[in-house]
Amino acid sequence: MRINFINISIKTLISCLFIQACSTNNVQLLQKKWKSVELRNPQMDEELRLMKIYIDTVSRQAPMMQKTDIDSLKKALQFELDEMLKQQHTILENTLMEFQSNGVVYITSIDGVDSALYRIEEGDIVVDEVGLKGYGEMMKFKILSLTQDSLSLKTIIYGDTSYVNLIPIKN
Missing domain, CATH: 1.10.287 (Helix Hairpins)
Incomplete structure (x- = not known):
């Protein structure tokens, strides 16, 4: 019984460390400037x-x-x-997302530059304007794929699903 408890504890600890390592790795991969290169919206x-x-x-x-x-x-x-x-x-050609190590994301569009806090939560990028400015909205982007060379996101806004592919750019 005690050995079974120890085995479960070790497996749980390893799982937590693995999840934390993956999460940290995602944050490090994310922290750069990304340019949108493709937008798919089935409804549109x-x-x-x-x-x-x-x-x-x-x-x-x-x-x-x-x-x-x-x-x-x-x-x-x-x-x-x-x-x-x-x-x-x-709009697609002029949309940039820059995720910084201080937890702030800068989003550049044809309307200008906007900023918000961000965090990775259960495979989602949560962008929180309220946390930074005291007003605005909270958006979730599901991370479909994140590598050194590409970022694929899915977002649902008012029931409308969009898929965005981004690539890193040099500053």
Whole structure:
């Protein structure tokens, strides 16, 4: 009975040390400046797909549309779609996350630089604006993969799931 207790205690201690080592390793891997290189959002992708179908088939959906200048409407809709895709690309190209050793993350976007506290908690990066500024929000990013060369995150905001891939950049 005593040997069984000792075995369980040793296994528990080793597990705790392993988890702590992995957590520390993740923090050390995370502490650099990351640039977003890919954003996937299944809901947004489906809406874009449906918009493209709508643009292609708009005159077939309503008989009155067949009598109007449908080409101008299609061009206007396509222009709006193209502009939205360009803006999405600009946002992606200009988003940086810099995780510092003092527990502060700086997030740079086309809107400027913002800061918050961060911590790793059960495989998530928890970004806490309230803890740093006294106001704001708390966000969770699930770490899907973290290596020296890449960071893959999953976030759910208001029920909408996004996947972000980032790579480290030199300062």
